Amino acid sequence: MKWLFRTFFKTLRVILGPILLLRERLTAPEGARRAPEAQANVDRQCRDLALYQFKTCPFCIKVRQEMRRLALNIELRDAQHDAANRAALAKGGGKTSVPCLWIRDERGNERWMYESGDIVAYLRERFAA
Numbered sequence: 210m211k212w213l214f215r216t217f218f219k220t221l222r223v224i225l226g227p228i229l230l231l232r233e234r235l236t237a238p239e240g241a242r243r244a245p246e247a248q249a250n251v252d253r254q255c256r257d258l259a260l261y262q263f264k265t266c267p268f269c270i271k272v273r274q275e276m277r278r279l280a281l282n283i284e285l286r287d288a289q290h291d292a293a294n295r296a297a298l299a300k301g302g303g304k305t306s307v308p309c310l311w312i313r314d315e316r317g318n319e320r321w322m323y324e325s326g327d328i329v330a331y332l333r334e335r336f337a338a
Contacts, residue, residue: 225265229265230264239278241278241279242280257312258284259311260276261309262286263289272308272325279337288305288307301321309321309322310331
């Protein structure tokens with residue numbers, strides 16, 4: 210019975226995944242426009258952020274769309290197909306659910322933020338004009 214559920218959900222992901230990615234591409238928002246100096250400052254701040262994600266996760270898509278809207282160059286780390294990223298997520302954040310935003314502050318302390326709504330709110334608060 211367990212294999213039946215796994216097969217069903219795997220098939221569902223195979224069918225819906227490309228549809229979700231196409232929708233993401235077609236509805237991609239235009240990025241915020243900043244002065245070159247301001248964008249360079251934002252890019253420097255984004256070096257201390259990374260998004261652990263699955264490519265077809267709807268909640269990850271939501272966060273990536275907000276990143277585009279805010280013109281943020283945050284590193285994307287695939288936690289689905291990259292075992293090292295998945296292990297780093299489990300070790301650092303304590304669980305392997307996505308999306309997860311890794312944040313390093315100016316003192317070098319790390320913070321792991323898991324909920325897509327919380328991540329979007331954090332990005333808006335920190336980077337919205």
